[in-house]
Amino acid sequence: MNATLTALAEPHRLHIVELLRHGPLPVGDIADRLHLQQPQVSKHLRVLHDAGLVGVQPAANRRIYKLETRPLQELDVWLDSFRRLWENRFDQLEDYLQELQRKSAEPNGD
Amino acid sequence: MNATLTALAEPHRLHIVELLRHGPLPVGDIADRLHLQQPQVSKHLRVLHDAGLVGVQPAANRRIYKLETRPLQELDVWLDSFRRLWENRFDQLEDYLQELQRKSAEPNGD
DNA sequence: TTAGAATATTCCTGCAAACGAATATTATAT
DNA sequence: ATATAATATTCGTTTGCAGGAATATTCTAA
Incomplete structure (x- = not known):
């Protein structure tokens, strides 16, 4: 690796x-x-x-x-353990919640 | 990348x-x-x-x-262009052909 | 404002890696 | 055996980190 x-x-x-x-x-x-x-x-x-x-x-x-291709396959396997982090959209949900909090804290957008 | x-x-x-x-x-x-x-x-x-x-x-x-996860996704996309190399088994076929050639060239198998 | 906790940065040193140039190796052909 | 092409290795130099120690910054709490 x-x-x-x-x-x-x-x-x-x-x-x-x-x-x-x-x-x-x-x-x-x-x-x-x-x-x-x-x-x-x-x-x-x-x-x-x-x-x-x-x-x-x-x-x-x-x-x-x-x-x-063997080493690339291993890299692929390693990546696989992270893949659900963006496939399950848990991070998007987190971003969304943070966005909500940010907006409520500072009503003036950017 | x-x-x-x-x-x-x-x-x-x-x-x-x-x-x-x-x-x-x-x-x-x-x-x-x-x-x-x-x-x-x-x-x-x-x-x-x-x-x-x-x-x-x-x-x-x-x-x-x-x-x-963004950079990891990019890495994933990059890997994707190589993925068919081991999924389509073209490399195994190549190995097989080489193996045949090796055996015919040297009948005494190592 | 001062003290203290959590984190970031700087300075220095050592080391590994990349490059260029030169040379060595390996294989082919005559 | 010699010349030549293709590739590999070595040498010397330089640069870019990574680690340790010390210091600076930032934030909180009193």
Whole structure:
């Protein structure tokens, strides 16, 4: 979980993940599309790989990276425990009650 | 998005968010339950607040922090674009095809 | 107004991470 | 074996946090 969030918290890495969503890519292509130096891409891919967010498949001279969905699924599960907070609309009710209280305390709106 | 991920990538802050999932809390209570110094909690809350992940409501001497679900909803929406990758099982098919290729290339299975 | 509780901010230090440049590694082709 | 392409790693530098300690702020109560 933490490794996943840490990996995704870096803008370039997030971008790489979004790029790989459309299919596997070799390192060079990623570097080209993101306008990054190849070494930086390799380093970012290493972090993503350590976090389990990408997998590699060697192909001749190149290494094809592809997205691994497991960590994203875990993130999804984690989010699920919060989902009812906005689906059940309990927060909207709370906001509404606060709004009422605010209006009664200060009749002059904003 | 990036602010959200950056904020959640810190273990203590993630813990605070999980704590606030069960309801609003004043700073002191958070510090107690997480065994953290109050100043550190205030600083983490500042980051969470800047990211829109928490809101504050002053109450007398104290400041009650509560979870804001908007950023988590955005994260949910972002995840949604990846969800079909594991729901449609295209990746499993890909794994299966790779497995076949691996076996035919090396008959002696590891 | 003064004392005290709850919270926020500042200053400092240490550390981890990102970048650029250079170099090393791995694989292919001749 | 050598040259070359693709990728990975290392090194040095810089920057951005996170933590601790101290201090400042804000609010309440008398």
